[in-house]
Amino acid sequence: MLKLEGLHTFYGNIEALKGLDLTVEEGEIIALLGANGAGKTTTLNCISGLIPPRRGRVFFDGEDITGHSPESLVARGLIEVPEGRRIFPALTVMENLKMGAYLRRDQPEISRDLDYVFNLFPILRARAGQSGGTLSGGEQQMLAISRALMGRPRMLLLDEPSLGLAPLIIRNIFDIIRQINMERGTTVLLVEQNANLALKVADRAYILTTGLITLSGSAEVLMADEGIRKAYLGG
Amino acid sequence: MELFLDLLISGLTKGSIYALIALGYTMVYGIVGLINFAHGEIYMIGAFIALIASLALSQAGLAGWGLLVSVAAAAVVYSAMYGWTVEKIAYKPLRGSSRLSPLISAIGMSIFLQNYVQLLQSPNFLTFPSLVPELGFLAPVSHIVNSTQLFIWLATALIMTALTVLIKFTRLGLSMRAVSQDPDMARLSGVNIDRVISSTFVIGSALAAVGGLLIGCYMRQIDFYIGFLAGMKAFTAAVLGGIGSIPGAVLGALVLGFAESFAAGFISSDYEDAVAFVLLIVILIARPGGLMGAAQTQKV
Numbered sequence A: 001m002l003k004l005e006g007l008h009t010f011y012g013n014i015e016a017l018k019g020l021d022l023t024v025e026e027g028e029i030i031a032l033l034g035a036n037g038a039g040k041t042t043t044l045n046c047i048s049g050l051i052p053p054r055r056g057r058v059f060f061d062g063e064d065i066t067g068h069s070p071e072s073l074v075a076r077g078l079i080e081v082p083e084g085r086r087i088f089p090a091l092t093v094m095e096n097l098k099m100g101a102y103l104r105r106d107q108p109e110i111s112r113d114l115d116y117v118f119n120l121f122p123i124l125r126a127r128a129g130q131s132g133g134t135l136s137g138g139e140q141q142m143l144a145i146s147r148a149l150m151g152r153p154r155m156l157l158l159d160e161p162s163l164g165l166a167p168l169i170i171r172n173i174f175d176i177i178r179q180i181n182m183e184r185g186t187t188v189l190l191v192e193q194n195a196n197l198a199l200k201v202a203d204r205a206y207i208l209t210t211g212l213i214t215l216s217g218s219a220e221v222l223m224a225d226e227g228i229r230k231a232y233l234g235g
Numbered sequence B: 001m002e003l004f005l006d007l008l009i010s011g012l013t014k015g016s017i018y019a020l021i022a023l024g025y026t027m028v029y030g031i032v033g034l035i036n037f038a039h040g041e042i043y044m045i046g047a048f049i050a051l052i053a054s055l056a057l058s059q060a061g062l063a064g065w066g067l068l069v070s071v072a073a074a075a076v077v078y079s080a081m082y083g084w085t086v087e088k089i090a091y092k093p094l095r096g097s098s099r100l101s102p103l104i105s106a107i108g109m110s111i112f113l114q115n116y117v118q119l120l121q122s123p124n125f126l127t128f129p130s131l132v133p134e135l136g137f138l139a140p141v142s143h144i145v146n147s148t149q150l151f152i153w154l155a156t157a158l159i160m161t162a163l164t165v166l167i168k169f170t171r172l173g174l175s176m177r178a179v180s181q182d183p184d185m186a187r188l189s190g191v192n193i194d195r196v197i198s199s200t201f202v203i204g205s206a207l208a209a210v211g212g213l214l215i216g217c218y219m220r221q222i223d224f225y226i227g228f229l230a231g232m233k234a235f236t237a238a239v240l241g242g243i244g245s246i247p248g249a250v251l252g253a254l255v256l257g258f259a260e261s262f263a264a265g266f267i268s269s270d271y272e273d274a275v276a277f278v279l280l281i282v283i284l285i286a287r288p289g290g291l292m293g294a295a296q297t298q299k300v
């Protein structure tokens, strides 16, 4: 479904991605792991179109989408939940959700999706009229995921959904990621620093070290391998 | 008492027109973080188009409210096209460059438009027709308030209401607010930023054009230079209110209109124009973010 071929991305003269290859099959949950500054966010922004790569290709559904604008990719169902949640602080929770459905016109289906996300995260229903900036970190992450779901994604790019959240909320959010994947068949590319957590929900994982994939494999194999855990996953 | 009422009325009238212009500054700033110094020129062009349209259309036999509405429509449409073009030519190519380059481009655009109108139309003051029909019911109080003034207040109030509805309740308004808060996230939600920016310039220019038409009806003369001072004052009003804030722009414009009017009445009309800038300095020292702005002026 998604294929990255030899991506090179630069910030000025700094090369953040140095020829990155990665594939995601339809229906999979893939974890992209790596330390701070490895280039995980850069990879997602390359896919979503925010930072076009200098060299290399991005394919979605077999079509070359390199250099396409983020808004055109949203229309194709490729939707990013960026690092730091990026809730519109002065829009209400409901308006944030409406922004997620910005490109859609199918009002009855939009209402159904609204019900769906309110069932996933009932707290959002109670907060619907409140401005996004007043939500707690966990509620903001729930809203960020819900906003993306309002766009009917076929593939979700999630950038560190666990960042700064309490363990209980992280568990809740990861359960829901799996639920979305199973119920709606949404493909997920999940960026995480918390490797143990990510490997529990992922089918496969890639490990990114300073702009290059240094290791990949099924989540179980990576979890089981003591050496790999020590070297890459912090124990 | 009579003097006081007179000053109140002229303050409200000028404040209304400043508000129509100030909204364009504040909306553009909110969306792209840019001071569009050519905005005063769009207002001036609006006044010229209104003048040309009123001559042509009254020749064609239009009169009364029909004439006024047609003239307004012509001024709005043409000025909106100018505003749209200014953005495409002067600002869009510079997006993503330093903050200084669009500022210089804006000043260049402003000078160009002034000269363009001066050469194409006239370097002199031109007489502007009184387009607002006399309202019979105002006759008993006509020494205090005339129909042009009443029309200016009502038109401004109506436009403010329409703008508020647009921003609060429409899809375009929602996307404008989203872009002003987080442009990248707006793109990740599917918003075409270029289109939102263009719409903002078009709306701001349309409001300024109405201001140009109204000032023509009120002052009964225009020249190519009216956009400069009015633009500076409306910009001051926007900063007074807190740049980027729409209610702030309206409040700042009214405060400025009253302050000028009272300064002219109670001190001397020589000080009228200086008041705007004195007020600006005082308020920015006391409240750097403006009357309704955030404590911080720097937009992220």
Ligand SMILES: Nc1ncnc2c1ncn2[C@@H]1O[C@H](COP(=O)(O)OP(=O)(O)OP(=O)(O)O)[C@@H](O)[C@H]1O
Pocket: A011, A014, A016, A034, A035, A036, A037, A038, A039, A040, A041, A042, A043, A083, A193
């Ligand atoms: N806007 C930028 N300008 C310059 N360098 C940048 C920019 N964004 C990222 N970088 C650099 O690119 C490299 C990769 O950054 P990236 O944000 O992709 O890492 P990451 O894996 O997401 O890290 P983290 O886990 O901390 O979020 C880093 O060395 C970073 O310093």
Ligand SMILES: [Mg+2]
Pocket: A040, A041, A042, A083, A159
């Ligand atoms: Mg990151």
